[in-house]
Amino acid sequence: MRLPCPFCGSRDIQEFVYRGDADRVRPGPDGDFHAYLYERDNVAGPVREHWYHAQGCRNWLVVTRDTVTHAIHHAAFARDVSR
Amino acid sequence: MTRYSIFSLLRNAIGGQRGWPPAWRDAEPRAAYDVVIVGGGGHGLATAHYLAKVHGITNVAVLEKGWIGGGNVGRNTTIIRSNYLLDGNIPFYEWSMKLWEGLEQELNYNAMVSQRGVLNLYHSDAQRDAYARRGNAMRMHGVDAELIDREGVGRLAPFLNFDNARFPIQGGLLQPRGGTARHDAVAWGYARSASNRGVDIVQNCEVTGFVRSPGGRVTGVETTRGTIGAGKVGIAVAGNSSRVASLAGLRLPIESHVLQAFVSEALKPLLPGVITFGAGHFYVSQSDKGGLVFGGDIDGYASYAQRGNLPVLEDVCEGGMALMPMIGRARLLRSWGGIMDMSMDGSPIIDRSPVDALYLNAGWCYGGFKATPASGWCFAHLLATDQMHPVATAYRLDRFRSGHMIDEKGQGAQANLH
Numbered sequence: 001m002r003l004p005c006p007f008c009g010s011r012d013i014q015e016f017v018y019r020g021d022a023d024r025v026r027p028g029p030d031g032d033f034h035a036y037l038y039e040r041d042n043v044a045g046p047v048r049e050h051w052y053h054a055q056g057c058r059n060w061l062v063v064t065r066d067t068v069t070h071a072i073h074h075a076a077f078a079r080d081v082s083r
Numbered sequence: 084m085t086r087y088s089i090f091s092l093l094r095n096a097i098g099g100q101r102g103w104p105p106a107w108r109d110a111e112p113r114a115a116y117d118v119v120i121v122g123g124g125g126h127g128l129a130t131a132h133y134l135a136k137v138h139g140i141t142n143v144a145v146l147e148k149g150w151i152g153g154g155n156v157g158r159n160t161t162i163i164r165s166n167y168l169l170d171g172n173i174p175f176y177e178w179s180m181k182l183w184e185g186l187e188q189e190l191n192y193n194a195m196v197s198q199r200g201v202l203n204l205y206h207s208d209a210q211r212d213a214y215a216r217r218g219n220a221m222r223m224h225g226v227d228a229e230l231i232d233r234e235g236v237g238r239l240a241p242f243l244n245f246d247n248a249r250f251p252i253q254g255g256l257l258q259p260r261g262g263t264a265r266h267d268a269v270a271w272g273y274a275r276s277a278s279n280r281g282v283d284i285v286q287n288c289e290v291t292g293f294v295r296s297p298g299g300r301v302t303g304v305e306t307t308r309g310t311i312g313a314g315k316v317g318i319a320v321a322g323n324s325s326r327v328a329s330l331a332g333l334r335l336p337i338e339s340h341v342l343q344a345f346v347s348e349a350l351k352p353l354l355p356g357v358i359t360f361g362a363g364h365f366y367v368s369q370s371d372k373g374g375l376v377f378g379g380d381i382d383g384y385a386s387y388a389q390r391g392n393l394p395v396l397e398d399v400c401e402g403g404m405a406l407m408p409m410i411g412r413a414r415l416l417r418s419w420g421g422i423m424d425m426s427m428d429g430s431p432i433i434d435r436s437p438v439d440a441l442y443l444n445a446g447w448c449y450g451g452f453k454a455t456p457a458s459g460w461c462f463a464h465l466l467a468t469d470q471m472h473p474v475a476t477a478y479r480l481d482r483f484r485s486g487h488m489i490d491e492k493g494q495g496a497q498a499n500l501h
Contacts, residue, residue: 001392014394018384018499020338037496038336038427038483042325044387067339068387 004075007057019050022062022078044068050078084279087191106271107151107278112285115312116144118466119304121290121327122320123147125156125266125452126444128273128284129459130319130466132190135280137460138467143282144313145274146306148289152270155322158389158421159452160344160376162357162368164201164261165226168217171477171489172430173224178474179457180226180260186456192272194264195371200356201261202239204406206250210361214256221258229257239355244408250362262356263368269455293331293441300439301331317442317466319458322422323387324445331438335445336427336483338498340381341420342449343391345399347413349373358406365402374416377403381423381449383499390420423449429501430489433461434471434480442466443480448501 001013020040027036041047044067051061060078065071085091085104095102118134120127123145134140147154163183165176187194205211211230218228232254237245245252278284285308294303294310303312320327325335350373359366367377379399382391396418404411426432426446431454436443444462447454461472471479477489483496494500 012394013384013392020385020497020499034484035334039334040325040336040338040498041334042338042385044323044326044339047385049385065384067385070386070388070392 001070001072003051003061003063003072005053005056005059005061006075006077007059008053011053011056015053015055017052017054019052022048022050046073084275087193106275107284110144110278110283110285112144112146112288112306112308112311113283115303116283117142117314118317119143119311119313119315120145120317120319121304122154122318123151123274123284123286124154124319124321125270125273125455126321126447126458126462127317127319128270128277129455130317130444130462131277131282131284131459132273132280133460133463134467135277135282138463140467141281143277144311145277145282145284146288146290146304146311147284147286150286151274151284152267155421155451156266156270156455158344158419159266160366160368160378161263161266161370161452162201162261162366163196163264163453164258164357165453166201166203166217166221166228166256166258166261168220168491169489172491173221173226174474175457175461175478176454177224177226178460179454182456182460183264184260186269186272190272190276192268192275194268194272196262196264197371198260198262199368201258201359202236202255202356203359204236204243204252204255204361206253206362208253211253218256227258227260229259231255231257240358242353242407242409243358244406247405250405263370265371266452273459290327290330298439301441313440315440315442315466317444317462319444319462321424321445321447321451324424324443328436328443328445331436331441333436333438337424337446338385339387340383340423340425340499341386341388341391342378342381342423343395343399343418343420344376344378345396345418346370346377346416347375347410348416350375350413360402360406363398363402363405365399365406367403367407375410375413381425381499387422388420389422423447425498425501427483427496427498428488428490429492429494431458431478432480433458433465433475433478435465435469436480
């Protein structure tokens with residue numbers, strides 16, 4: 001599996017650190033932290049995930065990836081995909 | 084049912100091996116059952132067996148979307164052990180070990196349970212301390228554990244690389260009663276025993292939804308082979324737990340990840356038992372056919388693909404070469420991937436779900452195979468009595484909310500690190 005880093009180009013997955021679901025939203029002080037910390041949608045299909053290019057440009061990316069086929073649909077800088 | 088014995092073997096040897104009936108019935112689904120178990124893997128079949136045998140509940144169906152033995156029960160590395168550290172885990176896995184020890188007589192089926200020992204190597208003083216602690220925790224629960232030194236490891240496995248300057252082998256923690264079992268035979272043996280007691284094993288029957296009463300209670304399942312009524316429904320589909328539970332509107336503390344395993348070409352008898360490398364993640368045993376069966380870490384990203392990527396293959400093989408360089412010329416025969424329910428503390432869930440009459444057996448991470456007998460035993464107990472079994476009381480679904488995590492590795496809520 002290779003990820004298309006917007007800065008470095010197509011790079012081997014070994015260079016990246018996986019962080020997981022990019023669509024979890026940190027709740028406010030009185031929010032449901034149990035759901036935020038522990039529960040996952042765990043979708044079979046396309047998901048948006050955070051990946052960190054630790055051994056490259058050190059940018060945080062939001063990658064759209066299919067968990068069933070491992071196909072990579074899209075990658076963008078996390079800072080540009082602000083919620 | 085033909086009882087397997089020396090006499091039935093002789094009879095069929097004379098008769099050209101044509102007298103063997105199928106080991107279990109490939110049943111057609113009926114309209115309703117007392118208990119429906121979703122998932123015909125090791126855990127689901129074991130649950131059906133113990134429901135019938137221990138609790139006398141035989142009006143049971145096991146629904147399998149593919150074929151028996153085609154899921155994770157056929158994709159593991161067949162290791163059985165109970166060398167855990169935490170109170171929530173040790174009694175459960177030791178109960179599993181005890182059930183393994185009597186399994187073949189109980190099922191009248193050769194599951195090739197072989198207690199050849201599990202040896203975890205340590206490579207530093209700190210790791211020795213951690214293993215001493217683990218061994219002590221095990222012995223306090225009545226589990227066998229021996230801390231052995233470098234010379235002791237040398238006698239067991241002289242072929243290891245004792246000259247590794249960076250990660251010298253200083254000794255190991257040995258569980259002599261650990262070992263391996265034939266994974267397919269475990270599935271078939273449980274299927275045969277459950278089927279003979281009246282359980283319907285229904286293959287090619289994928290659950291696509293749950294039938295709910297106006298009050299929200301689950302009263303049946305919708306499947307690709309029609310609607311089936313059920314008094315209670317148990318989910319035992321590790322790898323796909325989130326997908327099945329989502330059909331009932333549940334969101335679980337689980338991520339699905341892929342774990343790869345590898346087998347080499349067949350070699351002459353070489354390894355005395357299961358050996359794990361403490362300075363990396365590599366574990367290896369030798370099957371009775373001679374292949375070295377080994378694996379390491381999960382790939383580390385969410386996946387339902389049942390296949391992994393090359394960096395993990397490289398990492399696992401590097402671990403193997405660091406530990407036993409002699410395997411460098413053995414050729415890799417096969418590799419495959421299985422999908423793991425990675426829970427948020429690395430421990431499983433056997434509990435009622437928030438939905439009435441729906442029960443959950445999930446979150447086995449990459450340790451589900453060794454747990455098969457106790458998982459079935461405790462899930463059957465839960466389904467039959469509505470009470471959690473005494474050795475599985477810690478495996479609650481709400482422990483993440485209440486703070487009673489069972490985090491053997493102390494990694495926190497990061498599923499890919501467990």
